[in-house]
Amino acid sequence: MRELLSSFYIIQYILLIVLFLPLYTQSLSFNYSDALSKSLLYFEAQRSGHLPYNQRVKWHGHSGLTDGLQQGVDLVGGYYDAGDHVKFGLPMAFTVTMLSWSVIEFREEIAAAAAGEYQHALEAIKWGTDYFIKAHTHPHILWAEVGDGDTDHYCWQRPEDMTTSRQAYKIDKNNPGSDLAGETAAAMAAASIVFKELNPHYSHLLLHHAQELFEFGDKYRGEYDASVEEVRSYYASVSGYRDELLWAALWLHRATGSDEYLEYAVENADGMGGIGWAMIEFSWDVKYAGVQMLATKLLLKGEHQEKHYPVMKQYKSKADHYICACLGKNNGSNVDRSPGGMLYIRQWNNLQYVSSAAFLLMVYYEYLTAAQQTELSCPDGPVKTDELLALAKSQADYILGSNPMKMSYMVGFGSRYPTNVHHRGASIVSYKESNGFIGCTQGFDDWFGRHRENPNVLVGAIVGGPNCQDRFRDDRGNYMQTEACTYNTAPMVGVFAKLNRLAQKPAHNKLSQTSYSFRQM
Template sequence: MWMLAAVAVFLSLTASHAAHNYGDALGKSILFYDAQRSGKLPGNNPIKWRGDSGLHDCVTGGWYDAGDNVKFGFPMAASTTLLAWGFIRFHDGYTSAGKVGQMYDSLKWPLDYFLKAWNPGSRKLVVQVGDGNKDHSHWSRPEDMSTDRPCYSVDSSHKGSDVAAETAAAMAAGSLAFKAHDGGYAGKLLHAAESLYDFAKSHRGIYSQSISQAAAFYSSSGDKDEMCVAAMWLYKATRQAKYLNDAKSFHENAWGWALSWDDKKIACQLLLFEETKSSAYRAEVEGFFKGWLPGGSISYTPCGMAWRDKWGSNRYAGNAAFAALIAAEDGIQATTYRKWAAEQINYLLGDNSHNGQQCYSYEIGVGSHYPKQPHHRAASCPDLHQHCSFEHLNTNSPNPHTLVGALVGGPDQHDSYNDKRDDYVKNEVACDYNSGFQGALAGIVHLQHNHHMPTTHNKCPCH
């Protein structure tokens, strides 16, 4: 009998994946954003191999985008919006993991940058610092940058409602996240968000068509989704009906391709459903997930990852998992969506076939087996003040510094992945890669805290 009991306990632990420490993964994801910081670093900087950088930028602070040294405002704002959304909705997840203070500190870094980037008097928003092409022709840590750092902006003559609205959304969501913590700061964010949204609404256009085409690495497919999301966060922050009406006018009755820095249709639909409980918006949300869940239009890897695209495959799965957990909180197919979301996150944390059955985590620093060669300049360089060049990109050895918490791009549709620094498709990292993933981690900790964690059955569980 004792043996049968022991087997039952083992099977229960295997099914629920108790081995995954979601709270630990959550805290480490925050550390990744600390490693992306530009500007004068604070005294409590936890990333000791990073130093001050970009001190002469036209706008200091913010996050470097990925493994490079450019600050792209569009994906930075999209990441901040998702992170703030997860912090607001799954605050008890952060509390349970003991990461609330760490998260406030993390969120404030890009929000401070956006406040400096937007000048309501001149109606000018800085949307990028650095030239991506020139930056990519060098391999050096941000502390040693020697290339030109051009500043790109949108204004009344150079329209960019997509990036302006997304930045307004980030600040409006940020104002709600900080409302109980620092009312003065929350008010400053909200005031800036309102004026920036008004600017975006009055100057519709795609920013990549306004600034140098060669410089715009993040070209948006449209601005309606950003306008809707911005209007919804302003409605949540102000309860002014004009913003809800705006959101409804910008809403698109179409299923999103994914939740990403470019495509936010599902975010718009979820936010509208939360406020209106309209069956029409619910149907759109369910339609999105009908495509994403097994049997839909999304391909699945043999081990069960919802595989949308080779560029950041982990990112798309993590973002969709976050959206599913939000939908479940809103009362939409909670049992189904929670189980599916948890299984996607389990895959990213080790329930996959890479490296045998050794629980290979695609989040660096989680568990014993994870990527050692992420495509990231600063992490690949030796200690500060030592020479760094393309030779450090091309060496086949682990990075000198562990980029804790970073979610790498991910495997191909066959679960195949190579930990090679020069494979920037599978092994680069980015601010937007971690954003929905981190929110999903907080959502799962929230489920554990409230005893709603589903039993999962991943196809390739780690043992």
């Protein structure tokens, strides 16, 4: 009898934890302004090239100063995508598109968050677009990659010491890459909107490149990883190029207002999968959910011709599918969840999908609210639009520490965060402290394998994050979880800015009126 009572109390205790853990995680509050500031700082740590006088990440120095020299072109600049030193064009362009989208939708919120952050956001975008201008050396030529992933991954060096190959690879009309050209066109079109009033000349230049790249990608069609085989093991274009062409067309329509780009997105909606693919993922590779969101904005605002209505309505139905899947209200076809409530797509670098989902949820909430729609129809029943906002917040809070590990997955934020990030520059003593050359094998022997925290904090980086059971191992060799990427952090710029604004207005704060329990999902 005593054993039965003991088991009964244990079961009760477990049930209490399960019931009240969501309430506990909701009670946590975060400094979203600080998170925004740190997220923008991270991009300075990922810069390649000759760093400016106002560089804030002091442990990072000039690097890649001869990029493109072998090919007779200036490819100095841009971003390293993650913890290595290859400059991959596709994820870099997606990063810039998402940074630009954040500024377009949440310009006022970013400016109000903290002094100087709006300028830092513009600088982060321009560091990428300046590089894209260099990389687009001819209407039908775009340099796709600098460096070789295979040789780079056999070496553990600081970027200032690089001895690995800086071979550059391009796409052209004989070796097409419509996905890369399309994403770069989208990035430059979106950035042209950002700079339209601040720097009209630069905005016009970006738009010119965007239009040329879109025409190039559409005329000479093909996947870029068929032309640049070296990228296949790292950023293969699994979704193909059709989503990027639709994505670019809608960004060009938003930048120019020209009907020809909207006509393109409508006429090719079926053939290119825009109204055929119902997605539960939005990422550097798969853009369909983003395409569907942009089309839905046009529909909700009435910025389309009557003849376009049937297709635009189908775009919206697919956007709704993505949102309902994230909310767990999609008749079984939902995004998986970890026990702690994290949206879960796949094992490798899952937080990239969490951050992009949080952004789309936040943006869709804004679009529906502007159209005075308070409900969204999901297969499992109507959903209040406030639930989109609450889910976006729950995912942002999960990243910042409201999770079973009680760990912030944004480096440098909070009291507990990953200290063994899989990142060459952060894991080796700063070049400014010790400028002696460190070779490939020496880097592995002396720095990669040592069981001590990184000497440099990669502030603002969002790492790959935990597995489907909310478990995370902070180990430099555990690159699936501890490597950070630019496209993990980029979508969160807008999310943090919006959450910060909402937190400052409690009287009108929808979050204070909307309880959100992981048990309902």
